[in-house]
Amino acid sequence: MPRIMRVLEHSILTIGDQQGTGEERAEFRESHFEALLRYHRTGPGRRYYDVRHRAIRFKHYVGVVQAGDLTIEVLPKADAVPDAATAPNEDFDRWRRLLLRLLAEAGLLPVDSLHTALLHERPHSLLDLYLALFLTEVEHLLRRGLVKRYRAHEGQVKALKGTLLFGQHLSRNAVHRERFYTRHQTYDHDHLLHRLLRQALALLPTLTPHPGLRGRAARALLAWPELPAVRPTAALFARLRYDRKTAAYRPALRIARLLLLRLSPDLHSGPQDLVALFFNMNRIWERYLLRTIRRLAPADWHVGKPPKCVFWQDAAGTTVSRMQPDIVLEHPAHGCLVLDAKWKRPDGYYAEDDLRQLFAYAHQFGATRVRLLYPQPGTESGVEGLFARPLFVEGAGAHPIHCGISYVRVGHEPAAGLATDVDPVSNLLRCSLTQDLATWLPGGAGLSGADAG
Template identity: 40%
Template sequence: MSQSGPFCLTAYEYETLPLSRYPELLPSHLDALDRLQLQQNANWFTRLHSSLRFNQFVGVIQVTGLLLEILPKTDDVRRTSSPEADDHWRQVLLQMLAYVHDLSVAVPDAAHLAHSPHAMLDLFVAALVEEADSLLRQGLVKQYHTTDGNRSALKGRLLFQQHITHNLTHGERFFTRHQTYDHAHPLNSLIRMALQLATGQVRSPALAARTRALLLHWPELPPVAVPADSPQLNRKTERYHKALELALLLLRGHSPTLRSGRTEAVALLFDMNTLFERYVARHLQRAAAKRRGHVRLQNSRVFWPGISIRPDLVLTLTTGAKPAEVSHTFILDTKWKLPKNHRPSSDDMQQIFAYCHLWKAGHGVLLYPRAGKAPAEIRRRYSDSHWAPDIAIEGHAYFAPVLGNGAVLNDSLGNDIIDYLEKSLVQKSVTPTSPA
């Protein structure tokens, strides 16, 4: 183990890591990981007798003496860590996170990412510092709150019982309850708490110094409880949205009491399936806004009494000119995986078929990331449905070009997807043979 810092270990989602391969990975590290996962009520990994098996989460976990980085994997299910692969997928993940969370800082290039498993945590801290610094320059929000205490002048309401208790021999003082207008606002407290956490977690000395300098100018505020849901913002506090999102990401993954002595730990982990869904959604929303289209997220409908189903995305495209405009509905389900032999599973195709019935959509698309020798598309028409006789439903397996050249993400992903869908409207798919 390095004497200058924690042992840094890189793994991949769904990888099973033999513990015998890493003598630097101590039982104390594994115990700390177990406790952190238990405290967060999470399912990031499974600890086995002689191995550690990871699930679909990617990101970083930092406990005393260990920095564990988990990267995404799609192109080769047997791939394990290597310097070249690590740098490639670290860059991909950081770009995807920056795009989804609209981070205001640049993703480090490949040269600066070499052997840098801490880059992800530093990236989010740098974005938080940028947003917090902007809020400070604009002026932090203030609010009125009630304060009880001794004062040298009578202000507010005199609290007789406390006044007698505290000032029996101090006639020059008054124990009062009065209104104070200052920066003691929960939003300011949450951001300060996140900045304080960040100073002890980032690996970049320059970023740590900048964070400490920002804290010197941030008002001293008492800590508050970290909310389970994001606080409601109003017209005056809407500008806090991005800084608050970043602060809560850090605070919710933080555990200050893993063991006695305030050993701190932080987990910045993301469900890769959800991240890919949000990444595709943002690209489609931006592209659809310029293409007479509309994207709906979290759109659920009742499937059976007490049971609702929700496709990842519902995309509506309008073609033709008025008054002969036609609206077309597409159901998209994103899958951060490669199906076996590049063929979608029967369960996934059946689920898409059910979605199309409820939404009266003519096209259901399973959207995978393209990797290796994956085909561009597989497209077939479902058998005619007795329950939707007027809708010819087509099922698609579309392998989206998520990556551009090298580890650079494809900026035109949304347009590429819509181009494919528009093309499918004018091309007939193969009709399956009806059963006898």
């Protein structure tokens, strides 16, 4: 059973570092460093960490990497000190639960399975948790019965059914008159949803040494129909369509996509006995804020992430540069508000490059209100200001561009006497957006429904 070490994003793990006591004692040894070094040299690892002298410095990706008999969990923390070793008294359990909640509310973890993950998180690593959730969803599908579909089939049959293809029939069955070459429909379990899930089931035992998970995967494979393999691609998953009967497949296929595509998050299994499952914390933060603001915003405000748009191209039109803000709120009477989410701890109130990016967004989208959203690790307070150059609108003159810098707190605030990160009424993470959003919107807009409280 791999031993588990937990570190924070942007921290450094050095050969010889240890965690735990007794049977749970884990040590980062030379062999683990060499495995991570090989993974870094092959390419994918460069996104997730840098290699130092006998040490690994993790970046803004969170998740888990399993190197031989050691599992390293990289957890988020907005106030983590860069290039520092992780403190031994760090509250890892809290940051682990917070990561699971963020993944669920960002749509990267099936919400219905979140309580199962929180109840059974202690014995497993984060990777094992994801695999366990996948198996739970697959077992649920097996219990309710797998869905059959009609599919077109062309070939030899011993009883005439469907359309007889005379040309192929005469050329193939001149001797075998008991056969018919036909094109007909078959009603069975052989369709794309089942093929993808079977491939993920077959991959699972190679990703974990946990005997319980491997046993569950073996039993599920025995119960699953034998199906031909298919090459999984992002385009293939994008083609999937669900109806009333197959809606229950969505959570399992969401995790299967993570396991099979090896993209975002990235999953790698190779000869160096290393498996990695990482999430870009900037993407999690952006998706969490988008879904939370969409839930809290008044009904007359449209909240979304606009498509990429061209803001520069060369004279020949062959090279273009595009931009895409994280969140845009639009109102027919009050215009639009552009929000840019940044998961980082800026030096001072803001980062200069972030302000320049907001200035470009304001002029590109005609917005007179823009705002930066940083996580709030401490007691930082927001800042309001104006850009020196206004927005010129044809026929309407110049309009000042209001630029705000806000710090969004996720989880409990000890100073307020709140003991838990989750609101007991909504069963969602506590978030300062509940109070802040109404102050950002022009026209005195209030929050929607029950969230206004």
